[in-house]
Amino acid sequence: MQTYFFIAAALSYAVCAFLPSRQGVLIGAATAVAWLLHGVTLWFDLMAPGSLRIGFAAMLSSALWVSVGAYWIENRNFCLDGLRRMVMPCATAAVLLAWAFPGSEVLLQGKSAMFGWHIAVAILAYSTLTIAAFHAVLMALQESRLHTRSERSGFLATALDQLPALLTMEKLLFRMIGFGFALLSLTVLSGIVFSEQLFGKALNWDHKSVFTLLSWLLFAALLAGRRFRGWRGKTALTFTLAGFATLALAYVGSRFVFEVVLHRGFA
Numbered sequence: 001m002q003t004y005f006f007i008a009a010a011l012s013y014a015v016c017a018f019l020p021s022r023q024g025v026l027i028g029a030a031t032a033v034a035w036l037l038h039g040v041t042l043w044f045d046l047m048a049p050g051s052l053r054i055g056f057a058a059m060l061s062s063a064l065w066v067s068v069g070a071y072w073i074e075n076r077n078f079c080l081d082g083l084r085r086m087v088m089p090c091a092t093a094a095v096l097l098a099w100a101f102p103g104s105e106v107l108l109q110g111k112s113a114m115f116g117w118h119i120a121v122a123i124l125a126y127s128t129l130t131i132a133a134f135h136a137v138l139m140a141l142q143e144s145r146l147h148t149r150s151e152r153s154g155f156l157a158t159a160l161d162q163l164p165a166l167l168t169m170e171k172l173l174f175r176m177i178g179f180g181f182a183l184l185s186l187t188v189l190s191g192i193v194f195s196e197q198l199f200g201k202a203l204n205w206d207h208k209s210v211f212t213l214l215s216w217l218l219f220a221a222l223l224a225g226r227r228f229r230g231w232r233g234k235t236a237l238t239f240t241l242a243g244f245a246t247l248a249l250a251y252v253g254s255r256f257v258f259e260v261v262l263h264r265g266f267a
Contacts, residue, residue: 002044006099009037010092013068017088021081021162031072031084038065038095045098052119055103057094062123063130064094070131074172082162083138114190122187126247128180129219133244135173136237142166143233170236174226177240181219184247188216211250218243 012034019027042065045058068091071083142160163169191209222239225231231239 002041003099005037005040005044006095009034009041010095012037013088013092013095017085017092027081027084028072028075031068034088034091035065035068035072038068038091041095041098045102052116053103053105054119055101057097057101058103059123059126060130061094061098063127064091066124066127067091067131067134070176078164078168078172079162080164082159085159085162086138118187118190121183121190125180125183125187128176128183129215129244129247132173132176132180133241135169135176136240138163139166139169139173140234140237142169170232173236173240174223177219178223181216181223184212184216184219188212208250211246215243215247215250218246 012030016027016030016034019030021027038061042058042062045061046053064087067087071080071087074080075084138160142163143166145157145160146166164172191212218239222231222236222243225239226236
């Protein structure tokens with residue numbers, strides 16, 4: 001039964017990606033159905049009796065689930081049809097990856113009730129900042145196309161031309177970064193203050209802790225620079241991608257190596 005939900009979610013996203021732009025109502029309905037089906041697959045993928053199942057593919061799938069939700073909400077205020085043509089194929093691939101690589105189980109027995117909440121907030125923080133990084137890359141491509149305008153057309157060029165103005169894209173970017181930073185702050189704070197209750201031991205400065213804290217510092221510097229120095233453009237892009245890269249190394253990168261390359265699971 002679970003496999004059917006994965007297949008249905010992937011097919012629904014694929015249909016959403018190729019629907020004509022003029023079918024606005026149908027696109028909205030199809031997106032909602034695909035997003036709900038994707039949510040069901042995440043529930044099956046992450047939740048197991050007495051445990052959580054976590055892996056690099058589940059993290060990517062969660063990120064794309066949040067991304068599709070953000071697209072669906074923001075598309076009601078801005079025309080983001082170009083973004084749909086990019087997000088939906090990525091969401092299709094993420095669902096199939098989560099089905100192929102289910103990850104490893106983390107037993108909840110003997111752990112604090114806060115542990116599940118800590119993991120949930122961490123996944124939401126990673127997911128939101130993943131969207132922000134993807135959004136920043138789109139802005140860079142959009143700006144490059146404006147400066148080197150040509151008559152060439154194609155899938156990417158058409159999608160970029162359908163994005164909102166750069167100033168609107170920038171507002172959306174910092175809205176997502178601000179929300180993701182708040183979630184990441186809760187993750188870091190709970191990990192430091194409640195380490196003993198969450199993990200049964202004092203805070204361990206392993207690679208996950210170091211890279212997560214470094215990512216937090218980079219995003220904090222970006223938001224402070226934006227507030228007091230007016231940072232934007234290439235500076236904002238650099239800090240966004242650097243912060244995301246360090247966060248990816250803390251979670252997805254290390255899990256990919258252990259699960260796919262070394263065929264091992266770890267908590």
